[in-house]
Amino acid sequence: MTEPMYRRIAEDLRARIESGAIPQGTKLPTETELRDRYDGAARNTVRDAIKLLASRGLVETRPGRGTFTTRHVDPFVTILTAVRPPAADEPGLGGGEGEDAFAEIGQQGRTTSASGPQVSVQQAPDDVAARLQIPPEAQVVCRRRELVVDGTPLSLRTEYYPFDFVTAGATDLVQAGSLPGGATSYLEQRLGLVQVGYQERILVRPPAKDEAKFLEITDNGRVAVIVRTRYQAARRPFWVTVTVLPAERVELVINSGTVPDDHTAPVVA
């Protein structure tokens, strides 16, 4: 009934970290030091304890440097949908306006930098094809951007449009620059497409290799994926946005009706 040693070691370290005895962002003793400290446990046993803590996100190890307690940054608060009480003159759709439809606010006073969109034409990924209701082999235009806030990578966002849109006249979609006036108004002017609704689906999964690298998350981290499908008249989808976020560093907020104005403070736990 006794707990295994590596768990006892992990538990002891966890208590020290959470009590503040080992402050955030500081270096733990080295593995050999910990080995001596814990009654001569083998280094591999100490390593197992550290792996357990790492899988719970309490510490991070860096080759050649040491093991560090994770710095708990305030999660980025992302407002998904802000539905206000409908006024008579409003379409009442809420959100979804302009290029920056997911408003990453709650970060006033923070330095934001976005990479210019990386544009490509490729076969649609299966899920995107399904969302756009196009054949799996159809071509789509991808416009991908990386967003960094205060030096911390925040999101990988890819917009998907049917390639038909380009041949139909929306030729700027395949240009690398920003779209004049934003994608929403561009698509309306060029193709007469007007958004009447959208759906957001949120899921959590382990990161792909490139996602882990850019978002600086470890092997056992997770990403939150937001798939936004926009619909035009006759409930036809015409535009899919996939946003990949570091799940443990973000908080998604949905407001509905009348709520207080200050929705910036993250919930503590």
Place this chain on the structure above:
Amino acid sequence: MTEPMYRRIAEDLRARIESGAIPQGTKLPTETELRDRYDGAARNTVRDAIKLLASRGLVETRPGRGTFTTRHVDPFVTILTAVRPPAADEPGLGGGEGEDAFAEIGQQGRTTSASGPQVSVQQAPDDVAARLQIPPEAQVVCRRRELVVDGTPLSLRTEYYPFDFVTAGATDLVQAGSLPGGATSYLEQRLGLVQVGYQERILVRPPAKDEAKFLEITDNGRVAVIVRTRYQAARRPFWVTVTVLPAERVELVINSGTVPDDHTAPVVA
């Protein structure tokens, strides 16, 4: 530049699993068999490979039984907020009506069973106190339920109300049974509280021990937590609901405006 052996083994197994060569839910070869198969690598090395796959959710190991590929159940689709185009006679709030405000739909034809609420009075957790704008030492009524769908645990939901509500007349809050007509109408009848808006905050974190046990998620899994704060007149919070879900087995959906009716199909990736 060569990858470590345990990663190569993991990569090979991953490919076999994802190609379908090892079907879902089947048992992998035993560790000793894998050791022989991979050029006599040590058993510990094979175990490292398996741990890597386990941390990505591809396999699960059970002591004494073996290592099994995870069965990919269709994620439960949970509709968070369904905002319809506002009609003239509608408050336009969307969602938030009745006891079952987070409608776990998309599971038609599935057997649902909820535990009767477990009721307790306790000091408010820090985050709940902050949401309810009450002092940290204030008492709250907790009503906790466990929801199981088709034999698979789906959610742990706890409702928090200020204890003041009980002394003010809402005495049934501390009764274990269901509230007559749902909590929303009960609070309105007894205390005149009317909801004018709500906020949902979604975050992802490692599970607490009891959450991991009930939701049947492994050490390196994650839970998604939905904190819903309901507001009454003057933007005063009066009710907080915390829902804990197995992050990898759910998909959250938000509809806004006019969208197709069939929002049941999960996105594949």
Place this chain on the structure above:
DNA sequence: GCAAATTTGTTCGTATGTATT
């Protein structure tokens, strides 16, 4: 820029404990 020292990462072998069949 290089070499040495430090620290974590990978791999092996072995032994024993615990859960399941």
Place this chain on the structure above:
DNA sequence: CAATACATACGAACAAATTTG
């Protein structure tokens, strides 16, 4: 109870990343 299979633990050696002198 016996056999099987995963879990824990130890010790050792070398590799790779990083810092320091």
